[in-house]
Amino acid sequence: MTSIDQLCPNCGLCCDSTLFADVELRAGDDAKRLKKLGLTIEKKSPTKLAFAQPCACFDGKLCQIYQDRPKRCGLFACxxxxxxxxxxxxxxxxxxxxxxxxxxxxxxxxxxxxxxxxxxxxxxxxxxxxxxxxxxxxxxxxxxxxxxxxxxxxxxxxxxxxxxxxx
Ligand code: SF4
Ligand code: SF4
Incomplete structure (x- = not known):
């Protein structure tokens, strides 16, 4: 029987740009560190930063920076x-x-x-x-x-x- 833990590893639609073209960073996200970890950070507006999708840290199945992922990723549930x-x-x-x-x-x-x-x-x-x-x-x-x-x-x-x- 399928368990809820099996859904994300079989999906990735919120990381591969199917659902989102970019994801805004939130207060508390360290843009420099995220950039070093591999995310492509862009200025979305004069006050907002976002990282582009398809996410550079998505390996096609899993998040390669799971422990350090941006706040929005940790909070998102489809x-x-x-x-x-x-x-x-x-x-x-x-x-x-x-x-x-x-x-x-x-x-x-x-x-x-x-x-x-x-x-x-x-x-x-x-x-x-x-x-x-x-x-x-x-x-x-x-x-x-x-x-x-x-x-x-x-x-x-x-x-x-x-x-x-x-x-
Ligand atoms: S949160 Fe939803 S859209 Fe994102 S990978 Fe998991 S099941 Fe897919
Ligand atoms: S940082 Fe991780 S969870 Fe967030 S979009 Fe990229 S691969 Fe998905």
């Missing part, structure tokens, strides 16, 4: 974790939702690559915006079809993320 913790959902059902969302996110990434957007270091939403803002070649029917597929796939992914992970 909707699935909350529902499993309070008994509203089983860990098995949550794992299935994670697997479905990851599959959809993988399809979105495949479509982006096929449209020429191959920057895996860029956040998913930024990659999507860049791909969609490229000029449309009216002679390229296959390309136009792929853009349509991408729009549908992103719409479906965002709906899943909003419903299952962000509330």
């Amino acid at each position: 909707g699935l974790l909350k529902r499993v913790k309070c008994g509203e959902m089983t860990a098995n059902a949550a794992l299935k939702k994670i697997s479905d969302a990851k599959k959809r996110a993988g399809e979105v990434r495949d479509l982006l690559r096929s449209l020429g957007q191959r920057d895996e270091q860029m956040a998913l939403t930024h990659r999507y915006a860049e791909a969609m803002s490229a000029p449309i070649d009216m002679a390229d029917e296959a390309g136009a079809e792929k853009r349509g597929e991408l729009m549908l796939a992103v719409n479906d992914l965002m709906t899943r993320l909003q419903k299952d992970f962000l509330r």
Whole structure:
């Protein structure tokens, strides 16, 4: 039987840029130290610092700086974790939702690559915006079809993320 501890190591959607394009640092976070640990820290506004996603400290499965991770990471619990913790959902059902969302996110990434957007270091939403803002070649029917597929796939992914992970 699946336990709640198995969810995050099988997910990573809040670290790989599927859910967030960046994460703001909070009071008490030591930006210099986090930078030394490998995070890419950027100025988000004159008073706010954030680290970019996909997170440089995410190895595809686990956080490499777990004990030293930023405050926001330690406090974050997605909707699935909350529902499993309070008994509203089983860990098995949550794992299935994670697997479905990851599959959809993988399809979105495949479509982006096929449209020429191959920057895996860029956040998913930024990659999507860049791909969609490229000029449309009216002679390229296959390309136009792929853009349509991408729009549908992103719409479906965002709906899943909003419903299952962000509330
Ligand atoms: S999105 Fe939720 S289940 Fe997935 S890694 Fe983040 S906290 Fe864990
Ligand atoms: S610091 Fe760790 S927990 Fe935070 S986004 Fe990066 S990999 Fe995830």
